[in-house]
Amino acid sequence: MAAHENKSPGAERQLQIYSEAAQGRLPAFPVSFVDLEERARAVIDPHAWGYIEPGAGSGDTLDSNQEAFLDWEIVPRVMSDVSSCRLEVRLFGTTLKSPILLAPIGLQGIVHAEGELPAARAAASLGMPFVLSTLSSKTIEETAAAMGPMPRWFQLYWGARRDVVASLVGRAERAGYGAVVLTVDAKMLGWREADLAHGYLPPMRGEGLANYFSDPEFRRTLPKPPEEDPRAAVMQFLETATNLELSWHDLGWLRERTSLPVLIKGILHPDDARAAVDHGVDGIIVSNHGGRQVDGVVASIRALPEVAEAMNGRVPVLFDSGIRNASHIVKALALGASAVLVGRPYLYGLAINGEEGVRDVLLNLLAELDITARLCGITSVQELDASWVRAI
Ligand code: FNR
Secondary structure, three states: OOOEOOEOHHHHHHHHHHHHHHOOOOOOOOOOHHHHHHHHHHHOOHHHHHHHOOOOOOOHHHHHHHHHHHHEEEOOOOOOOOOOOEOOEEEOOEEEOOOEEEOOOOOHHHOOOOOOHHHHHHHHHHOOOEEEOOOOOOOHHHHHHHHOOOOEEEEEOOOOOHHHHHHHHHHHHHOOOOOEEEEOOOOOOOOOHHHHHHOOOHHHHOOOOHHHHOOHHHHHOOOOOOOOOHHHHHHHHHHHOOOOOOOHHHHHHHHHHOOOOEEEEEEOOHHHHHHHHHOOOOEEEEOOHHHOOOOOOOOHHHHHHHHHHHHOOOOOEEEEOOOOOHHHHHHHHHOOOOEEEEOHHHHHHHHHHHHHHHHHHHHHHHHHHHHHHHHOOOOEHHHOOHHHEEEO
16 A cells, blocks of 8 residues: 555545445444454354364464563654655565465355455455465466466465475466465364364365365376265375475475475474575464464464564564454564464455455555554554564
């Protein structure tokens, strides 16, 4: 969102909402995260909700991802000229309009008939990178087609078959994805109580496997194509989905297969960040998978400062898990993140109102970020550093 002299996109959105209210039309779309979550819950199938919202185990990390933001307070500066406030950031040689990306969320078909396409379109309309999950309901190519030339990254789950991994990465590169995000905190599925209670595992019925079912390498070893025998295709996926042996040394192999920047998602320890960079990755995403993988692990925001310090600018550090509002973004950037990824909030927007719903979530977040930044005396998010926050 480019800022113009004395023109705040945040204030414009505010004014638009107040003006419509003055004519008797209150915003149809929820503004607060609490309302967003409540509305989403009302429209999402209860079993799907049990997959989406909770954290692993008893949800301690899910909760602390939020609470931990209170460990820091923003210290605003006043009386600086904020007639211009730049939200742009530069990552891997390209300029992003804002420091916000859409986190990879698999299986979006469980909340919307068009799967990932509405969120991808909404992201494209705002110039925000959409990170497509390996486990998506629509394919790499379908999603790319929905986005035109707008920025997108591909999130990789590295299973037991290298031929399939190489094929997926090659497809992403050919389809114009600008980076590969290797998620490393999900070698296995976390212990998810609601899903266990419901016996709910969508890939079991083929959901989220579009990239596999359309993959030539995956199809090559099936007795019959997935269209004729979906059961056998699902079984082949389940047998090869995990790769417990995967270690740092494998990164060299991936590096050789793609010229795209490779980011590692799911880093919480500074030593792991150092190891990742020593093995050739181009970026780090500090994340605990939205609290969905290991209950009791450190809140993502508490892990960020040490990782950022260890990186000391060697590669960009991105952040996710728990971003719900603009103050969270300001704090993450101040603590060393170059950009943040947002997860559940946009999925809730998708469930409530498809592409428009995702746009509303993102536009509200952008508006709030613009307003928060200007009110804090920030003229460019790139100037954010630890001097803007105070630890409690
Ligand atoms: C995820 N996440 C995820 N991550 C990933 O690398 N590949 C994936 O396929 C998925 N799938 C997925 C499904 C659902 C329903 C959720 C909620 C999350 C994790 C995601 O990328 C991100 O790390 C978290 O969602 C960020 O936390 P918040 O913003 O949801 O708190």
